[in-house]
Amino acid sequence: MWRRRTLGLLFICIFVFILLLVRLMQIQLFKTEAFSKHNVNLLEESVKQRTQELVIDNGRGNFLDRNGEPLTHKKATVLVLFPFLKKTDWDVEKVADITGISQEALEASVESAKKPFAYGKPDPVELTSFQMNQINALKIPGVFAVEKKFERTEVPAEQLLGLTGENAKELKKRYPDKELSEKTLIGVSGLEESFDEFLLPEGKSKLVYHVDGGGAPLFGINVKYVDPANPFYPVNIRTTIDKTVQQKAEELVDHYQIKKGGLVLLDIEDNSVLALVSRPVMNKKDPYNGAGIVNQMLKQQIMGSVFKTVTAAAAIENNLDNPNVLFNCSQKINGKPERKYDYGMLNFTDSFARSCNRTFGELAKDLQKTDSNMLEQFASKLSLTGSVGWQGDIYHTSDFKQLPDEDKGRVFVSDEARKDANFAAMSGIGQHEVRGTPLSVANMMATIARGGQKEMVRTVSKIEYKNGTTMVDFPKKDLKGDTISPYTAMKLQKLLREVVVNPNGTGRWFKNLPYEAAGKSGTAETGKFADGKQLHNKWFAGYFPYNQPKYALVTVNLDVPDNEGGVNLLFADMVKMLYEVNH
Structure with missing residues (x-):
C-alpha cells in the first residue's frame, strides 16, 4: 500500500517537474520575444x-x-x-x-x-x-x-x-x-x-x-x-506634398481664420497633392475630442454653385448651350422675383459667369426630361462621384487604397428625388442632396484643365527602402469610366475663364493675378443656423495658369454666415505665393 502511494507521489512530482520544465523552455527558448497573450518580449524586459x-x-x-x-x-x-x-x-x-x-x-x-x-x-x-x-x-x-x-x-x-x-x-x-x-x-x-x-x-x-x-x-x-x-x-x-508650399498654405488658412474648412492644391501634370490643409487643427493630446482628427478635405460637403460646372457640361453635350437663348435671371429658381441677384436676361455663358440659379435650374429640368440619370452621369465623368484617391494592386496587397477614409460624392439619394423636376432643379445648382469632397472638386478642375482626362489622385509616389532604392512605385493611373469629350472640356475651360474675365463674373477679383486663373465660385446653404443666421459653405475652385495649366486649387470655408468667411482672398494669396515660389 505504502509503495503505491510512494509511486503515485513520485509520478505526481515527475509530472509537475515536466510541466515546470516545459514552462521554463517556453520562457527561455520558444516564446522569448512574444510571451503570453500580451506578446511580452522577455529578452527586452530582462535587458531593461x-x-x-x-x-x-x-x-x-x-x-x-x-x-x-x-x-x-x-x-x-x-x-x-x-x-x-x-x-x-x-x-x-x-x-x-x-x-x-x-x-x-x-x-x-x-x-x-x-x-x-x-x-x-x-x-x-x-x-x-x-x-x-x-x-x-x-x-x-x-x-x-x-x-x-x-x-x-x-x-x-x-x-x-x-x-x-x-x-x-x-x-x-x-x-x-x-x-x-x-x-x-x-x-x-x-x-x-x-x-x-x-x-x-x-x-x-x-x-x-x-x-x-x-x-x-x-x-x-x-x-x-x-x-x-x-x-x-x-x-x-x-x-507628393511639397513641404514649403504646405507650410505656407497652412499659414494662409490660419491668417484668414478658417475654423472649419481648408484647401486642396493639386499638381495637374502628375495629378498629385502638393498641399492639403484641413481645419479645425488637431489636438494631439486628445485627438478624438472634437473634429480636429477629421480630414475635412476628404469628407463630402454641400458644394452649391460649383456643381453648375457639371450641369454646364451636360448642357453642352446635349446642345442646350445656344448663345442666342436667354434666361430670365430676374427670377428665382422657383419663379418668384429675385430681389438680391436681379441680373435680367442672360445667355448661357453670362449665366455661368454670374452664377444665375434660374438658368441652371431650368437646364437641369430639361436634362432630366431626357434622362433622369443625366446629372449623375456627368458628375461621374468629371470625377465628382466615386473615389478619386489612388488605388490598385501593389506588392502582396490587392486593391490597396492610399485614402481609405475618403467619402464618395453623390447627386441623388433616392429614385424619387431623381425623377422629381423640382429636386432636379435644386440639384442642378448644387443644393438638395448633392455632395462632394473638396478633393474630388479639385480633381474635377484638373480633369477639365487636362482636356477631359480623369486620373486618380496620388498622395504618395513611392515607398523607398532605407538605402534609397525603390520598394513600391505608385504610377499615374486613369480613373475608370466615361469621360467628357475634348470639345466639352474646351468649352468648360472658356466658361471657367469667363467667370474671371467677365466684368460681372463671380471671380472677377482674380483678373489681375500673376497667373491667369479660371474657376467657379460656390455658396451653399447648409441648413444649419447660428445666432439665428443661416450658415453657408463658401467655395472657390479653379486652376491656373489658364493657357498652360499647372495647378488645380480648391479653397473652402464651411458653416459660416453669409456676410463672413469668404475664400477669395485665400485663393488669390495662394496663387501669388505659388508664383513667388516659382520665380
Whole structure:
C-alpha cells in the first residue's frame, strides 16, 4: 500500500517537474520575444531590468515630402550624456569648449540625471558635424555626439499624414501572425494607418549600458550601440506634398481664420497633392475630442454653385448651350422675383459667369426630361462621384487604397428625388442632396484643365527602402469610366475663364493675378443656423495658369454666415505665393 502511494507521489512530482520544465523552455527558448497573450518580449524586459538606454531611432518608417525632406520627424546631431558620469572624473572642460555649453550647466544636468539624455530642454542643443567629430574623438565613456531622430511637435498636413498610438488589441487584430511587442506603435489615422504594414519597426537603434540595482555601472563603463543593422528598414514613404508650399498654405488658412474648412492644391501634370490643409487643427493630446482628427478635405460637403460646372457640361453635350437663348435671371429658381441677384436676361455663358440659379435650374429640368440619370452621369465623368484617391494592386496587397477614409460624392439619394423636376432643379445648382469632397472638386478642375482626362489622385509616389532604392512605385493611373469629350472640356475651360474675365463674373477679383486663373465660385446653404443666421459653405475652385495649366486649387470655408468667411482672398494669396515660389 505504502509503495503505491510512494509511486503515485513520485509520478505526481515527475509530472509537475515536466510541466515546470516545459514552462521554463517556453520562457527561455520558444516564446522569448512574444510571451503570453500580451506578446511580452522577455529578452527586452530582462535587458531593461539591468540596463539604461537612450533610443536613437524607434525604427518606425518615416514620411518624406516630394523632395525628400522629412515631414513627421527631424534628425539632429545632439550631445548625449550618461548618468554614471557623476561617479567618474570626466573632461567636462573640453566638452564645454567644443559645444559652447557652460561647464556648470553640463555638470548640473548630469548630476540630476537618472537615465541617459540628449542635452537641452525642451529642445536639445544641435551640434555641427565638426563638433560631433571633435566630441567623439575625445573618447570619453558616457559622452557621445550622435544623430538622433525626433518626432516633430508640429507636423505639416497633419490630418493627411495621420497619428500613431499604442493599441495592443488592434495590433493583434491587424497582425495575428506577427510577433510584436504590445507597445509597438501603429497608425490610427491618415496615411500612418493606410501604410501601417510597411511602417512597422524591425527594431530600435539605441545606446545601452548595464547597471546594478543602484544604477552604477555593472560591467565597467562601456556603452554599446544596438542597431537592427538592416540596410532596407525602416522604409521611407515619399509623399507628393511639397513641404514649403504646405507650410505656407497652412499659414494662409490660419491668417484668414478658417475654423472649419481648408484647401486642396493639386499638381495637374502628375495629378498629385502638393498641399492639403484641413481645419479645425488637431489636438494631439486628445485627438478624438472634437473634429480636429477629421480630414475635412476628404469628407463630402454641400458644394452649391460649383456643381453648375457639371450641369454646364451636360448642357453642352446635349446642345442646350445656344448663345442666342436667354434666361430670365430676374427670377428665382422657383419663379418668384429675385430681389438680391436681379441680373435680367442672360445667355448661357453670362449665366455661368454670374452664377444665375434660374438658368441652371431650368437646364437641369430639361436634362432630366431626357434622362433622369443625366446629372449623375456627368458628375461621374468629371470625377465628382466615386473615389478619386489612388488605388490598385501593389506588392502582396490587392486593391490597396492610399485614402481609405475618403467619402464618395453623390447627386441623388433616392429614385424619387431623381425623377422629381423640382429636386432636379435644386440639384442642378448644387443644393438638395448633392455632395462632394473638396478633393474630388479639385480633381474635377484638373480633369477639365487636362482636356477631359480623369486620373486618380496620388498622395504618395513611392515607398523607398532605407538605402534609397525603390520598394513600391505608385504610377499615374486613369480613373475608370466615361469621360467628357475634348470639345466639352474646351468649352468648360472658356466658361471657367469667363467667370474671371467677365466684368460681372463671380471671380472677377482674380483678373489681375500673376497667373491667369479660371474657376467657379460656390455658396451653399447648409441648413444649419447660428445666432439665428443661416450658415453657408463658401467655395472657390479653379486652376491656373489658364493657357498652360499647372495647378488645380480648391479653397473652402464651411458653416459660416453669409456676410463672413469668404475664400477669395485665400485663393488669390495662394496663387501669388505659388508664383513667388516659382520665380
